[in-house]
Amino acid sequence: xxxxxxxxxxxxxxxxxxxxxxxxxxxxxxxxxxxxxxxxxxxxxxxxxxxxxxxxxxxxxxxxxxxxxxxxxxxxxxxxxxxxxxxxxxxxxxxxxxxxxxxxxxxxxxxxxxxxxxxxxxxxxxxxxxxxxxxxxxxxxxxxxxxxxxxxxxxxxxxxxxxxxxxxxxxxxxxxxxxxxxxxxxxxxxxxxxxxxxxxxxxxxxxxxxxxxxxxxxxxxxxxxxxxxxxxxxxxxxxxxxxxxxxxxxxxxxxxxxxxxxxxxxxxxxxxxxxxxxxxxxxxxxxxxxxxxxxxxxxxxxxxxxxxxxxxxxxxxxxxxxxxxxx
Amino acid sequence: xxxxxxxxxxxxxxxxxxxxxxxxxxxxxxxxxxxxxxxxxxxxxxxxxxxxxxxxxxxxxxxxxxxxxxxxxxxxxxxxxxxxxxxxxxxxxxxxxxxxxxxxxxxxxxxxxxxxxxxxxxxxxxxxxxxxxxxxxxxxxxxxxxxxxxxxxxxxxxxxxxxxxxxxxxxxxxxxxxxxxxxxxxxxxxxxxxxxxxxxxxxxxxxxxxxxxxxxxxxxxxxxxxxxxxxxxxxxxxxxxxxxxxxxxxxxxxxxxxxxxxxxxxxxxxxxxxxxxxxxxxxxxxxxxxxxxxxxxxxxxxxxxxxxxxxxxxxxxxxxxxxxxxxxxxxxxxxxxxxxx
Ligand SMILES: Cc1ncc(C[n+]2csc(CCOP(=O)(O)OP(=O)(O)O)c2C)c(N)n1
Ligand SMILES: [Mg+2]
Numbered sequence: 026x027x028x029x030x031x032x033x034x035x036x037x038x039x040x041x042x043x044x045x046x047x048x049x050x051x052x053x054x055x056x057x058x059x060x061x062x063x064x065x066x067x068x069x070x071x072x073x074x075x076x077x078x079x080x081x082x083x084x085x086x087x088x089x090x091x092x093x094x095x096x097x098x099x100x101x102x103x104x105x106x107x108x109x110x111x112x113x114x115x116x117x118x119x120x121x122x123x124x125x126x127x128x129x130x131x132x133x134x135x136x137x138x139x140x141x142x143x144x145x146x147x148x149x150x151x152x153x154x155x156x157x158x159x160x161x162x163x164x165x166x167x168x169x170x171x172x173x174x175x176x177x178x179x180x181x182x183x184x185x186x187x188x189x190x191x192x193x194x195x196x197x198x199x200x201x202x203x204x205x206x207x208x209x210x211x212x213x214x215x216x217x218x219x220x221x222x223x224x225x226x227x228x229x230x231x232x233x234x235x236x237x238x239x240x241x242x243x244x245x246x247x248x249x250x251x252x253x254x255x256x257x258x259x260x261x262x263x264x265x266x267x268x269x270x271x272x273x274x275x276x277x278x279x280x281x282x283x284x285x286x287x288x289x290x291x292x293x294x295x296x297x298x299x300x301x302x303x304x305x306x307x308x309x310x311x312x313x314x315x316x317x318x319x320x321x322x323x324x325x326x327x328x329x330x331x332x333x334x335x336x337x338x339x340x341x342x343x344x345x346x347x348x349x350x351x352x
Numbered sequence: 353x354x355x356x357x358x359x360x361x362x363x364x365x366x367x368x369x370x371x372x373x374x375x376x377x378x379x380x381x382x383x384x385x386x387x388x389x390x391x392x393x394x395x396x397x398x399x400x401x402x403x404x405x406x407x408x409x410x411x412x413x414x415x416x417x418x419x420x421x422x423x424x425x426x427x428x429x430x431x432x433x434x435x436x437x438x439x440x441x442x443x444x445x446x447x448x449x450x451x452x453x454x455x456x457x458x459x460x461x462x463x464x465x466x467x468x469x470x471x472x473x474x475x476x477x478x479x480x481x482x483x484x485x486x487x488x489x490x491x492x493x494x495x496x497x498x499x500x501x502x503x504x505x506x507x508x509x510x511x512x513x514x515x516x517x518x519x520x521x522x523x524x525x526x527x528x529x530x531x532x533x534x535x536x537x538x539x540x541x542x543x544x545x546x547x548x549x550x551x552x553x554x555x556x557x558x559x560x561x562x563x564x565x566x567x568x569x570x571x572x573x574x575x576x577x578x579x580x581x582x583x584x585x586x587x588x589x590x591x592x593x594x595x596x597x598x599x600x601x602x603x604x605x606x607x608x609x610x611x612x613x614x615x616x617x618x619x620x621x622x623x624x625x626x627x628x629x630x631x632x633x634x635x636x637x638x639x640x641x642x643x644x645x646x647x648x649x650x651x652x653x654x655x656x657x658x659x660x661x662x663x664x665x666x667x668x669x670x671x672x673x674x675x676x677x678x679x680x681x682x683x684x685x686x687x688x689x690x691x692x693x
Contacts, residue, residue, distance in 0.1 A: 050503060076503050082534065087492060087527030094496020094511075097481060098430075100503060102496075117524065118492065121484045130474050130482035131465030132689040166690045190692035 419585025488522025518549025
């Protein structure tokens with residue numbers, strides 16, 4: 026089986042989906058000749074032509090709005106927002122239009138679009154090339170929000186998103202694009218949306234995370250394992266709707282929950298998971314639910330020292346795990 | 353009430369035969385426009401009775417909407433409307449009953465099953481695309497549809513989208529025009545310029561006297577027509593749609609018109625426009641002008657016109673009664689259609 030990094034897996038997902046289904050097309054800024062600023066669409070223009078690999082003007086509402094319109098005629102658009110930091114101009118199209126089309130028309134229409142956006146810090150991107158914007162989208166029914174952490178999942182989740190009959194937002198962590206490699210099958214396959222993955226089974230603490238933090242959390246779990254702390258690491262993969270059964274099942278087993286995300290603390294996905302656990306698994310808890318997240322500032326700062334302080338890392342996660350284990 | 357003596361002439365730009373329209377088509381449009389106005393009258397009444405919680409008017413815009421509808425290949429071309437377009441969807445084949453079911457939020461409301469407030473028209477069968485309330489957000493969907501035709505290699509097909517002049521200040525509108533212009537897509541952008549965005553007059557919302565001049569910056573032609581002249585609108589819409597379907601690219605068609613009633617039942621238009629101004633536009637009511645034309649051209653006589661009006665009132669009465677009797681949505685439907693399978 027080929028070993029790919031995450032960006033190659035994303036590219037392979039789009040290429041295979043486009044080869045298999047003539048309704049699939051990609052659109053975004055610089056996706057054509059340049060192949061995207063991260064090369065997600067490299068080579069697709071030569072293979073599929075300019076009608077299906079569309080270089081768009083700098084108009085994010087236009088990119089998503091055009092995808093919505095095309096989906097109404099039965100197509101399967103995959104829109105790329107160049108950086109998650111620039112998804113904001115498209116928010117009206119995503120939340121007021123795509124997410125609501127099925128509901129507002131009483132099921133007459135539906136909107137099978139995918140919006141991909143690179144997100145995350147740790148690449149010296151500062152305030153406007155580092156943001157985690159997932160929480161802006163994880164409270165809107167009608168949408169699905171997905172974050173892959175492995176090349177295998179990146180391809181399988183993206184193909185599942187393309188085949189899904191509803192709008193799916195896929196956030197891809199920039200550090201993972203070239204930071205992880207793994208087995209990725211040739212041809213199309215899917216990883217189901219809405220299902221978390223248990224990356225490491227454990228008995229004492231449930232650690233819920235996603236994206237780059239899934240890797241940091243696994244490293245931290247390995248370190249504390251030598252100290253006798255047995256952590257279950259759960260990669261959420263889909264942030265909305267959440268896989269409640271897996272989350273609650275794990276907490277009922279371990280009795281302790283730690284949520285780790287790169288997004289800001291307040292209003293992040295961790296708050297919703299904490300509430301779920303408090304509401305449905307309170308009796309199982311042996312300790313307060315703990316959240317480890319970025320501080321409540323807009324995004325990572327440019328200075329090396331500020332960036333390092335902002336970012337979570339395996340050490341910070343291991344410390345939080347030890348504190349929770351000692352409770 | 354109609355004056356018994358036939359008026360001296362008419363002030364429409366064309367004779368209908370010159371545009372290839374039959375006598376029967378003109379009379380059908382006249383009747384349809386009277387239906388639309390009567391439905392509008394009755395919606396305001398239902399609002400005053402506390403039965404319709406929201407009313408937004410199409411009164412005054414009927415010639416613009418019927419003229420455009422005539423040019424549409426119904427069920428083939430896509431129509432992406434806005435809240436002002438009640439007369440348009442009637443012209444495209446929705447019925448007064450559909451309109452009242454929508455206004456009363458009933459289960460059979462074809463727009464949304466009682467989810468959306470009045471004015472959010474929809475029918476997938478007629479290719480009328482569901483919209484939000486977010487002004488200016490929807491022309492992009494017409495652009496996306498047009499891109500889809502390119503990918504599926506379907507020709508002789510176009511999308512027509514409608515909006516007010518106020519919407520042309522929105523960023524999403526600008527993006528739609530930009531993309532349509534770059535790729536010369538088969539989209540006709542229809543601006544129903546009624547000179548106000550709720551209370552704000554055109555001079556404070558649009559920096560040019562004619563919205564149509566904006567088209568130049570997007571690489572497409574702009575046309576200005578008298579939006580209260582059914583035939584002038586039809587001729588322009590027909591030309592724009594024909595060009596679009598033939599691969600000639602998009603058009604911005606500005607129809608100058610006037611809303612004869614307040615913006616909605618939550619609006620008091622006396623605060624921002626003078627009665628004399630409204631009266632001057634009432635004298636150019638598109639329905640009155642078409643009636644004068646029909647009488648002058650002897651397509652109908654005053655008695656025939658009176659018969660139409662009586663029949664329309666009876667038809668609309670039946671539609672209201674049916675809609676009022678229709679069941680409300682089932683409570684559990686609130687949670688339906690969030691996701692597909
Ligand atoms: C994005 C957005 N901003 C504001 C409003 C409130 N609003 C509804 S209609 C309207 C005026 C629109 O005027 P115009 O586009 O000229 O259309 P008209 O109502 O005159 O037909 C406004 C401000 C809205 N619905 N959406
Ligand atoms: Mg207006």
